[in-house]
Amino acid sequence: MSTHYQNLLISRPDPAVLLITLNRPKALNALNKALITEIHQALDQAENDPEIGSIVLTGSERAFAAGADIKEMKDKKCTPAISHEKMILTNDVISVAEVYKSDFLHDWSRITRMRKPTIAAVSGYALGGGCELAMMCDIILASPTAVFGQPEINLGIIPGAGGTQRLTHAIGKSRAMELILTGRDITAQMAEAWGLVSRVVGDGEGEVVKEAVQVASTIASKGQIAIQAAKEAVNASYQLQLEEGLRLERRLFHSLFATKDQKEGMTAFAEKRKPVFTHL
Numbered sequence: 001m002s003t004h005y006q007n008l009l010i011s012r013p014d015p016a017v018l019l020i021t022l023n024r025p026k027a028l029n030a031l032n033k034a035l036i037t038e039i040h041q042a043l044d045q046a047e048n049d050p051e052i053g054s055i056v057l058t059g060s061e062r063a064f065a066a067g068a069d070i071k072e073m074k075d076k077k078c079t080p081a082i083s084h085e086k087m088i089l090t091n092d093v094i095s096v097a098e099v100y101k102s103d104f105l106h107d108w109s110r111i112t113r114m115r116k117p118t119i120a121a122v123s124g125y126a127l128g129g130g131c132e133l134a135m136m137c138d139i140i141l142a143s144p145t146a147v148f149g150q151p152e153i154n155l156g157i158i159p160g161a162g163g164t165q166r167l168t169h170a171i172g173k174s175r176a177m178e179l180i181l182t183g184r185d186i187t188a189q190m191a192e193a194w195g196l197v198s199r200v201v202g203d204g205e206g207e208v209v210k211e212a213v214q215v216a217s218t219i220a221s222k223g224q225i226a227i228q229a230a231k232e233a234v235n236a237s238y239q240l241q242l243e244e245g246l247r248l249e250r251r252l253f254h255s256l257f258a259t260k261d262q263k264e265g266m267t268a269f270a271e272k273r274k275p276v277f278t279h280l
């Protein structure tokens with residue numbers, strides 16, 4: 001991948017896996033606009049590269065990401081009603097309309113629109129927007145050092161990139177309320193017990209990334225049409241009533257019988273050999 005990034009390290013630990021490492025170590029990978037923009041560029045490239053089957057997103061040992069960049073956000077002001085005239089005069093107060101038009105935070109959700117599966121490999125702090133970014137991924141693996149939390153309440157705000165919704169879906173109302181209303185963090189072990197992460201992995205440096213790459217390689221080795229259909233169906237369970245979700249699942253299931261990968265997968269089973277998927 002030829003793009004040069006200022007805030008990311010990009011590698012291909014397997015030709016079919018893109019590893020994106022957040023790289024603002026001095027700021028504990030605080031998510032500023034430049035970093036978010038680069039994540040989206042890397043995701044766009046991954047989505048458009050037919051050799052890449054899945055993506056791993058990680059940070060450093062000390063921090064996956066310690067949240068949105070507070071220093072960048074701190075001077076944002078917003079008044080419910082303000083005349084255009086006053087805005088020009090004072091030049092330091094922007095209206096709700098201006099914040100709305102700038103679509104502040106909207107573009108954070110790019111990762112949730114990926115068709116290819118995404119895995120967050122979390123070590124250290126995953127706080128605020130960092131926890132929200134991890135929750136936008138399809139799978140979260142955590143190292144034993146990981147710390148998850150939504151401390152926005154301590155800053156006089158609330159989570160703004162999905163924390164109130166995705167955390168509640170993941171761990172339930174009472175636990176989500178406790179974390180969001182107190183601003184307290186939880187350990188990796190608690191996050192595993194509560195179902196926020198699928199597993200706590202390893203105890204050495206880099207172990208969680210290695211394991212995430214393994215999982216990503218396994219995913220990338222399957223037929224990609226079926227992988228993407230499975231991801232679409234699971235994600236639909238957040239949006240649809242059970243009946244509609246089951247109908248969508250059935251329709252996707254039926255449609256996979258039109259793929260070469262289905263013929264290959266079932267023929268390979270009958271012939272007692274490994275399938276060779278062509279993603280067709």
Ligand code: HXC
Nearest residue numbers: 026027028030066067068069070071127128129151160161
């Ligand atoms: C900007 C940050 C930052 C952040 C850390 N830093 N978190 N800068 N935004 N979110 C910077 C510090 O200012 C400091 O820079 C350097 O990183 C190291 O941090 P320390 O505080 O010195 O480290 P430590 O004492 O180990 O404490 C680690 C920490 C603490 C517990 C993670 O940094 C912390 O509480 N950070 C803020 C966490 C937070 O509130 N996150 C939510 C943000 S709001 P200098 O230059 O001083 O060395 C949010 C809203 C999302 O995410 C809304 C949707 C987008």
